[in-house]
Amino acid sequence: MAGTVPHRGLDAQGYIEREGSLGRIPHAFRPVVAAARDRLIDLYGGRLNSAYLYGSIPRGTARVGRSDLDLLVVTRREPTEEDRSGARNLGEALDKEFPEIDGVGTLLYGRARLLSDSETYDLGWFVACLCTPLLGEDLAEDLPRYRPDARLARETNGDLARLLPRWRERIATAEDTDEARHHLVRFMSRHLVRTGFTLVMPRWSGWTSDLREMAEAFAAYYPERAEALREAAEFGYDPPGGTSVLRSYVDDLGPWLAEEYARVHGVKASRPAD
Incomplete structure (x- = not known):
């Protein structure tokens, strides 16, 4: 475990x-x-x-x-x-x-x-x-030195709820080409995997930038969502060009992850650019 x-x-x-x-x-x-x-x-x-x-x-x-x-x-x-x-x-x-x-x-x-x-x-x-x-x-x-703690988790990826409406707009206005969808899937897949990882990072007590290792760390704490994040990790490296993956990100995995993140770590402080 x-x-x-x-x-x-x-x-x-x-x-x-x-x-x-x-x-x-x-x-x-x-x-x-x-x-x-x-x-x-x-x-x-x-x-x-x-x-x-x-x-x-x-x-x-x-x-x-x-x-x-x-x-x-x-x-x-x-x-x-x-x-x-x-x-x-x-x-x-x-x-x-x-x-x-x-x-x-x-x-x-x-x-x-x-x-x-x-x-x-x-x-x-x-x-x-x-x-x-x-x-x-x-x-x-x-700059200071950093530990993989809850403060770092909150301030790096605790803004997913604010990002999801922008993602939906990007999906709606993206060019109708496999290349455009390919780049969107890769970008969103990587962001969701990193968010899933930093959700559990303080408990895992470590750091990695490897998407597959991030997904496995997450899976140890959220087995019910493990396959979804493992799939996102693979798509972060080799994204498909379809729209169904994008819809699942903004309608299912993304909202769940944003809610759980806020429950565990709170919400990232707003920046002037927000």
């Missing part, structure tokens, strides 16, 4: 270790990472405070032609629309030029927001534990 779930991702003091490193980047992805680094310098110049990699590429688990390149870009001041447009254009160019990746996802924030008190246990934790420094200042030096 729950006690047999293998724990990992913590140091000897019980803090979440930073995952990923530049040394773990698979050889096939090093050219696109080098290109991203150089072009970020050219694009943002002195406005750039930091840049990070996150996701499967710095963890060393990326699959050629299937994995995306995930970037976090930090500007010295709040990013402008020009900054956001530049990030989109850069991502599109890299995606076209490098067949090794399947898309580019770029998060763009100002330094002050990432270091704000309201983001300490959300975006701050993300930077300190899930992001690999690529350029500039490492903001983790100004």
Whole structure:
């Protein structure tokens, strides 16, 4: 049962270790990472405070032609629309030029927001534990260390109820193509699996970013929902293009998970952007 779930991702003091490193980047992805680094310098110049990699590429688990390149870009001041447009254009160019990746996802924030008190246990934790420094200042030096506790669970994924109406709108307005549905299923599957995992994370007493391991940790505490999350974990890697999965997420699994999350951990504090 729950006690047999293998724990990992913590140091000897019980803090979440930073995952990923530049040394773990698979050889096939090093050219696109080098290109991203150089072009970020050219694009943002002195406005750039930091840049990070996150996701499967710095963890060393990326699959050629299937994995995306995930970037976090930090500007010295709040990013402008020009900054956001530049990030989109850069991502599109890299995606076209490098067949090794399947898309580019770029998060763009100002330094002050990432270091704000309201983001300490959300975006701050993300930077300190899930992001690999690529350029500039490492903001983790100004952030605390993190344990897999209820506060972290609440402030990272305790907003699913607020997200579900937006998801329904995205499904309703998405292009009627397998590719569009493919990306939606992958995005929502990953989000639900991570939410299911952080629901049980304080009891599991560990951290992992592996979707299948997340689903197994969840299954030890919620066997009645285990198969649904295991399926979502698989779809997070290899999503289908149909609409039935999306409907099940916003009509069944998502609402149940949001309600149980609020019952166990409470609701994430609102942010100005909400």
